[in-house]
Amino acid sequence: MYPFGRVVYVLAHFSKVSETFILREVVALRRMGLSVQVAALHRVHPGGLTPEEEACVREALFVPPLFLPSVLLANVLAFFRAPRRYARAFAQVVGMPHRSLYFTLRALYHFLAVGYLARALSGGPPVAHLHAHFASVQTEVAMGLATLLNVPFSFMAHAKDIYVDANALREKMMAAKFVATCTDYNARHLREICPEIAERVALVRCGVQVEGIAWATPEASCPPLILSVGRLVEKKGHRHLIEACGLLKGLGLSFRCLIVGDGPLRDRLSEEVARRGLDDFVSLKGSLPYSQVEAFYRRATIFALPSLVTEEGDREGLPVVLMEALAFGVPAISTATSGIPELIVDGQTGLLTPPADTQALAMAMARLIRDEALRRRLSRDGRRKVEAGFDLERNAAKLAALFERPIRRRAYPSTAKRA
Template sequence: MLNTAPTAPRPLAVLVKRFPKLSETFVLEEVLGLERLGLPLCLYTLAPASDELVHPQVAQVRAVVVGVPARLRDAPGAFAWRHARLLAGAPWRYLRALREALRAGGPGARAFLRGGWLAAQLQDDRAAHLHAHFVDEPADVAGVAAVLAGLAHSLSAHAKDIYLAPPAALTRRLGDASFTVTCTEANRAALQAAHPQAVVRRMYHGIDATLFHPAHRTSPALVPRLLSVGRLREKKGLDTLILACARLQRQGIGFTCDIVGYGEQQAALEALIDQHRLGGHVRLLGKLNRPQVLQRYAQASVFVQPSRVAADGDRDGIPNVLLEALACGLPVVATRVSGIPEVIEPGRNGVLVPPDDPAALADAIAALLAHPGQAAALGRAGRATVLEHFDNTRNLQTLIGLLETLHAQPHACAAH
């Protein structure tokens, strides 16, 4: 595929906003999966890592991470030299990319500046192809860099980057890319509607089912433990979970609930817990790394994914934590939002309820706690679903196949 040199394969370049990022385990899993499959990678970031806590698996990544300077004043000499080199090497290509960028105004000019820096780096690193995660800022920078470097580029689309993007910008980004992959069928349909001629393929995220395994589960606790993991933001619906917990408490059902995550709704959720006097039942645990989250999966009785579509249109795709919980054999209660029904088949491998419905969520949780045999059967079926449809190595063949098809075409890079 990318092995165009007889002795040293040219690497696949991957552009992300930040790496590593605690909440973006799907990027980490993709990078590790591609490296396990033998692809040499170069990783580029648009912003420095901001999480003090990191997953231990980050240490397994072999690719060197290179940061793209954010502003001209951060590296004026490097920007000037790299852009001058690109202009001298391919003046018409450079001027065409500049003209297109300027049409987009300020964001286009910034993307052109950073894209030029990245293009020169791609040439120095002998990259064969550029793949960018998120169809917002990284897509703009990747589009410029690919043109200036004479490469094809592709995109991975996820959630917020799709549903909060200006329609015209989203259409342009999809059209500029050789292809786009996305993690749910719901996303694929939305992207295809935005640009019917674009090449868009569904590629489910995959997880390591040997790491997330029922063998790690501990004996059931005397008091059932609910678990939810995710950023503390509107689309996660964690206020609905807290209200459901209040109903369970009023019904005299014994339980505890751990919520793992961080974000802008921390204070509001703490206030809601206090308002309903749930301090002895519901805990906000903050940031945890993967071994710590694995411990929570091992101790949990039921996993809850109460996602919703936020007021601004933001939504989940298929949360990786949902797949992790299923792989661990946990019974799951989730909501009918976005790509979640592509995973959960009610009554077979989990329970689905409407979003923003604390009563329905509480009733579903209570039913699972009251019928542990049924809950265990759902957990076993949930793991089987992950093994069949969400294996990381198998799902990455979609991306590899698209790359192989593209680069088997004569002049594939030059055409884009």
């Protein structure tokens, strides 16, 4: 049992299929002996979970609709229990220099979750630390809750939350005990935004459980299978993948392309497949349980994710699906955007093409389909890259050490001063 109390993860949705990496991170921390509980604003039922993952979801706290009487009553009680602290938390979250009235009103609305969670977390072991994933409303709730409970908080920055939303990001960073992020690319960006706390910006990869994935030398399926996994949003580049498949068809190559995932662009991408006459080559499979995705990884000849930076600035952090593909031994093709080159080193652990370059993507896929020796080398070296720097347990241990540092200082202040 963790001796210092609970670490509470503050999330917007739990557990989204596209955020399964957070659930796995919580499980890894619990295996290390940390008492970790999730508090989420919205419940999502993904299905296909392991018993350990089911336990995390079952033990999570979920905030009901924020205008229910129970939520409002919890805030009234929180105010009368500690009026000055409640007012300070309110001023901190709502009074930050938000980007616009929309963000101010959003913070005001979600502050109701602070009072509710303060009351809901009052039972059981004491809360020792709060940690949010994504620097958006999750971090705002964690910040207010930390003030109300008088505990430290931290957050993990990813992609859209710091490149598109980026709401009061500097103020959130200044208030946090540490800021974790999944790429060196992000870390440099965050340190430029808030150089005063550069030493508190930590690189913690969103890893995969490498030990649980059996690597296999890739065998070319007949026809070769091109696999892509990810939400159907612009930054994933699926439109360019479909266009590249049209070029492969024009080259006379036999192949199948499976795109796993769901999102707002599904109808448009389906229309693109039909318009290009690719119904016999490209299939959109929708969102699937991980067990089925795993089966596709084991059959895949190539993994392709042609990510890009959108006009509004949205981009990847470092897609976990690329780590999974390399762990399974599937040679991967992606683009030199954001933190992706930290995993995919062109010609060594995979192939990189310029973003939105359909011709280059098609040529890279054709090259891998035809060159078995290259596939085998990339498969071997890609797996080694994941083992060396992207293992889930190793990165979870780094995160656990970051949690413990401020907690130990609070528990043993004299020892902390001597250190």
